[in-house]
Structures are given as C-alpha cells and as structure tokens.
Amino acid sequence: MYQTLKNLSAAQQVGVMFTIVFGLLLLASLSLFLLSMREHDDAQSQQTHLNRVADLSNLLRTSWLMIFVFWLAWLAGDATRLVLFAVGSFFALREFLTLSPTRRGDHRGLVLAFFVVLPCQYVLVGTEHFNLFTVFIPVYVFLALPVASALANDPTRFLERNAKLQWGIMVCIYGMSHVPALLLLDFPNYNQKNAFLVLFLVLVVQTCMVTQHLVARKMLHPPAAPQISGSFTWRSWSWGMAAGSLLGALLAGITPFVPGQAFALSFVACAAGSLGHLVMKALKRDRGIPIWRGEGKAVTGAGGMLDRIDSLCFAAPVFFHSVRWYFGL
Amino acid sequence: MNDPAAQLSHGARLKALASPLAAQLVSLLLLGIVRVLTGSQARWWGCPPKAEQRIYFANHQSHADLVMIWAALPKELRHGTRAVAARDYWTKTPFKQWLTSAVFNVIYVSRSRLADEDPLEPLIDALQAGDSLILFPEGTRGHMEEPQAFKAGLYNLALKFPQIELIPAWIANVQRVMPKGEVVPVPVLCSVTFGVPMQLQPGEDRQAFLQRARSAVIALRDI
Numbered sequence: 425m426y427q428t429l430k431n432l433s434a435a436q437q438v439g440v441m442f443t444i445v446f447g448l449l450l451l452a453s454l455s456l457f458l459l460s461m462r463e464h465d466d467a468q469s470q471q472t473h474l475n476r477v478a479d480l481s482n483l484l485r486t487s488w489l490m491i492f493v494f495w496l497a498w499l500a501g502d503a504t505r506l507v508l509f510a511v512g513s514f515f516a517l518r519e520f521l522t523l524s525p526t527r528r529g530d531h532r533g534l535v536l537a538f539f540v541v542l543p544c545q546y547v548l549v550g551t552e553h554f555n556l557f558t559v560f561i562p563v564y565v566f567l568a569l570p571v572a573s574a575l576a577n578d579p580t581r582f583l584e585r586n587a588k589l590q591w592g593i594m595v596c597i598y599g600m601s602h603v604p605a606l607l608l609l610d611f612p613n614y615n616q617k618n619a620f621l622v623l624f625l626v627l628v629v630q631t632c633m634v635t636q637h638l639v640a641r642k643m644l645h646p647p648a649a650p651q652i653s654g655s656f657t658w659r660s661w662s663w664g665m666a667a668g669s670l671l672g673a674l675l676a677g678i679t680p681f682v683p684g685q686a687f688a689l690s691f692v693a694c695a696a697g698s699l700g701h702l703v704m705k706a707l708k709r710d711r712g713i714p715i716w717r718g719e720g721k722a723v724t725g726a727g728g729m730l731d732r733i734d735s736l737c738f739a740a741p742v743f744f745h746s747v748r749w750y751f752g753l
Numbered sequence: 754m755n756d757p758a759a760q761l762s763h764g765a766r767l768k769a770l771a772s773p774l775a776a777q778l779v780s781l782l783l784l785g786i787v788r789v790l791t792g793s794q795a796r797w798w799g800c801p802p803k804a805e806q807r808i809y810f811a812n813h814q815s816h817a818d819l820v821m822i823w824a825a826l827p828k829e830l831r832h833g834t835r836a837v838a839a840r841d842y843w844t845k846t847p848f849k850q851w852l853t854s855a856v857f858n859v860i861y862v863s864r865s866r867l868a869d870e871d872p873l874e875p876l877i878d879a880l881q882a883g884d885s886l887i888l889f890p891e892g893t894r895g896h897m898e899e900p901q902a903f904k905a906g907l908y909n910l911a912l913k914f915p916q917i918e919l920i921p922a923w924i925a926n927v928q929r930v931m932p933k934g935e936v937v938p939v940p941v942l943c944s945v946t947f948g949v950p951m952q953l954q955p956g957e958d959r960q961a962f963l964q965r966a967r968s969a970v971i972a973l974r975d976i
Contacts, residue, residue: 518941534939
C-alpha cells in the first residue's frame with residue numbers, strides 16, 4: 425500500500441491526504457452525534473453531558489473550518505490562496521483592534537495597517553521576496569506607524585496605543601502571512617507538495633491544542649497562571665506537546681523531513697503555538713473579555729476568528745524560520 | 754420619430770428605468786462594504802425584529818450612523834423603515850441627495866427652523882403612511898462619550914402616535930470607523946443594540962420623558 429501511495433503523483437497524494445483527513449473528521453462528527461443522543465436519567469448529569477458535547481462540537485467545528493479553508497487554499501491557485509489568507513488577516517486584525525480602544529489620532533496608522541501594510545506583506549510573499557518579507561514589518565513598519573501616530577499630535581497613552589497596533593500587526597498579518605509562505609519554500613526533491621507542509625503544521629498544532637484542552641478538562645490540576653487562563657496547566661501542556669510532536673514524527677512521510685527532524689520541528693511549532701495562545705489569552709484578560717467575540721458584549725459583532733487562529737499565527741513564523749534556517753533554504 | 758419632444762421623453766423614461774437599478778446596485782455595494790468594514794451586527798436584545806410600525810431612536814456620533822443602522826436592519830424591515838436626516842447636510846451635493854433619497858429613502862428635516870413651518874410635518878406624514886422611522890433625537894452629532902440631551906421631536910411624535918412602539922438603540926463603535934474629518938474608513942466591528950420598547954406614560958411631562966428615553970439609549974451601551 426505504501427508503494428502504491430508513493431507512486432501516485434504529488435497532486436494525487438495531496439488529494440488522498442485530504443480525503444483521509446475529511447474522513448477522520450466525518451468519523452469524529454458521527455461519533456459525537458451518537459454521543460449526543462445518549463440520555464442520562466438525572467437532570468444534573470444530563471446537563472454536564474450536554475455541556476461536554478457542546479464543548480467538543482465547538483472544537484470539532486473549528487477543526488472542520490480550518491481543514492476546509494486549507495483544502496480550498498490547496499484547490500485554488502497561488503494568487504487566490506494568498507488572497508484567502510490576506511482576507512483571514514484582515515478579519516483577524518479587525519477583531520483585534522475592535523477590542524483595543526483606539527483614539528482619533530490612531531486613524532492614519534490604522535488606515536496604513538489595513539490598506540498598505542497588509543497588501544504589501546502578502547505581495548511580498550507572493551513575489552517570493554523572502555528576505556524583505558521577513559523584515560518588512562518588524563523593521564520598516566515598526567518605525568513608520570508610530571510616525572503616522574505622532575504626526576496626529578495626540579500624546580495620550582501614546583506608547584500603549586502604538587504597542588497595541590504593532591502587536592495586532594505582528595500577530596494578525598506577520599504571523600498569518602507565514603502560512604502561505606510555507607507553500608513557496610523550495611525543497612529539493614519535494615516539488616509541488618508544499619500543501620503537505622501547511623497541512624502538517626496545522627494538524628500538528630491543532631492536535632497539540634485539542635489534546636491540551638481535553639487533558640485540562642479531564643485532570644483538574646491547579647493552573648499555572650490562574651489569573652490568565654483557568655485551563656493552562658503544565659501537565660496538560662506537556663500532554664499536548666507530546667501528542668503534537670508524536671503526530672509530527674508519524675507524519676514525517678508527507679514532509680521533506682526524516683522522523684527525527686519532523687519531531688523536533690513539530691515540537692518547536694507546538695511550543696510556539698500553545699504558548700502564543702496563552703499570550704493571546706493574557707491580552708484578552710487585559711481587555712476583560714474571555715474570547716475575542718465578546719459574547720454578550722456590545723463592542724463587537726461577528727467574530728471569534730482570532731481565538732481559532734492565534735496559535736497558528738504564532739506557530740507559523742517560528743516553524744517557517746526554523747525550517748529555513750535548518751535546511752538553509 | 755425625429756420629434757425632439759418624443760426623444761426627450763424617451764430619454765427620461767430610460768433614466769427612470771435606470772435609476773432604481775442603479776439604486777439597487779449601489780445599495781448592494783454599500784451593504785457589502787459596510788459588512789466587510791464593520792460586520793454590521795444587529796443585536797435584538799430587548800425586542801425581536803418585527804414588521805410593526807416603530808420609531809427607532811439612537812445615539813448619533815457619525816454620519817455613518819445612518820448607513821450603519823440601515824445595514825443592520827433585516828432586509829424585510831429595511832424597506833419600510835425610513836431614517837430621518839438633516840436636509841442641509843444630506844442635500845448638499847446631487848450625489849448625496851440621490852444617495853439619501855433613492856437608496857436610503859430618508860425623510861429630510863430642516864434644522865434651521867422657519868417661523869411658520871413645523872419641522873415634524875414630513876415625519877408625521879411618513880408615520881401616517883405606515884412607515885417606521887429611525888430618529889437621532891440629539892439632532893446633531895455628539896463628540897462626548899454620552900449622547901447630548903434629546904430634542905423634543907421624539908416626545909411630540911410619541912404624543913401624537915401613542916400606539917407606535919418606541920425602540921431605543923445604541924450604535925457602538927461607528928465613530929471609530931470614520932472620525933470627523935477623515936476620508937478613509939477603518940475596519941472596526943460595529944453593532945446596533947435594540948432595547949426594550951418604551952411608551953409615553955400617561956401624564957409624563959416632556960423633560961422627564963426625554964430624560965428617560967436618553968437613559969434607555971445609554972443603558973444599552975453596556976449590554
């Protein structure tokens with residue numbers, strides 16, 4: 425069977441992979457549906473059961489959505505793919521900035537961020553200006569935006585306002601743009617299979633997050649930083665890391681890495697993703713909201729996107745640069 | 754067929770045909786833009802969206818409020834709900850006038866009052882015709898955190914049409930999308946929260962009613 429798979433063309437292999445992943449998701453959804461049918465006698469355990477099912481289905485929906493988007497991204501050509509991720513960045517940044525109170529003086533900076541920095545970054549990715557695209561935001565934009573803000577002549581909480589904008593751009597544009605950049609990495613003897621690399625990253629990070637979440641629910645250990653996250657414990661984190669890295673090693677076949685490398689790179693990506701998620705939680709707590717969508721709050725409308733992609737936004741640049749550095753690409 | 758009068762009427766007919774189409778296109782385009790920029794979420798907190806005759810009254814911080822609340826209403830309600838807009842600003846250029854009359858179907862009110870004219874008359878006409886209204890009772894855009902004192906128009910309408918539900922609404926964040934003096938809008942999620950319907954109490958005096966209406970709007974901010 426392995427030989428048959430190996431003899432397929434790159435496109436067919438990617439197709440098989442998506443079929444497998446969709447099949448697994450379908451299985452998970454089916455079993456969850458069956459689980460939701462189970463009835464409990466007393467109301468108390470019925471309620472906890474329902475809560476658990478709702479929680480799991482939420483997780484599953486995120487996974488479906490992510491895989492679906494990456495499937496679309498693979499089907500579409502290079503340009504469409506970039507646009508898809510750029511739109512993702514746009515909505516994520518919109519969400520991020522909605523909850524950071526900006527003042528009138530930030531307007532020009534925000535216009536720059538949305539309508540200049542964001543398209544430029546994706547154009548740089550698309551045209552494979554790798555060296556410029558990795559420094560464009562941290563070097564050039566880092567200086568340009570505060571200048572726009574300073575010219576607005578409003579010193580109130582200047583550092584705080586600019587820091588927030590910079591952070592939003594780093595996470596939502598810079599981090600996110602590294603995902604499509606993976607598609608353009610040029611490995612020798614790995615032609616046209618970079619979609620695997622993106623899927624590898626998403627699967628590994630998502631597995632780490634889901635495992636961490638499930639373990640945290642099962643074992644009630646004291647959280648490492650209760651003020652910031654009630655569910656982050658070192659034990660659940662280690663389980664998540666182990667699950668993600670092991671899956672990475674198992675998936676080495678679809679990547680240009682040998683299992684050892686795949687394990688190490690998955691470990692790095694999972695660490696960045698899960699700890700980045702914790703950092704985003706801290707930002708949310710700072711704003712006094714449990715999730716970005718702000719359920720029941722007047723401040724935001726549709727959303728909750730950032731909750732789903734923040735771990736990826738942190739994992740992607742770290743993974744990208746580790747791979748580039750290690751393989752000298 | 755070479756009669757110039759016939760040609761003219763032909764041209765006028767074409768224009769009359771094209772205008773609703775253009776209005777339709779522009780309204781779709783605007784809806785798209787508003788959704789991408791703001792999410793234009795309606796939160797029916799105090800009442801469900803219903804095709805009853807209602808007067809919505811909201812805080813006013815930006816010219817975009819008009820577009821925002823128009824986009825947040827469900828399609829079925831949008832047609833029978835007309836916003837009240839200041840004539841001096843919204844008829845300044847032919848485009849603005851066309852936009853507000855053909856696309857938004859607003860009711861113009863004059864802010865500069867002439868002695869023998871009732872500024873509420875067009876509103877009363879619309880209510881008698883069965884339309885719902887969107888009213889910004891502050892009369893002008895506010896720049897403070899809290900809305901300014903409400904003008905008497907809302908009270909007078911409530912007095913005249915006691916059967917119509919008055920629905921407070923809070924429009925959040927729109928002033929951040931396009932602050933005064935800026936031309937390029939910035940994407941920020943906005944929402945319109947609709948509150949519990951209220952009515953003029955028997956014997957309630959004007960000041961008390963306007964105060965109550967204003968607090969009802971402000972109370973929606975923190976929901």
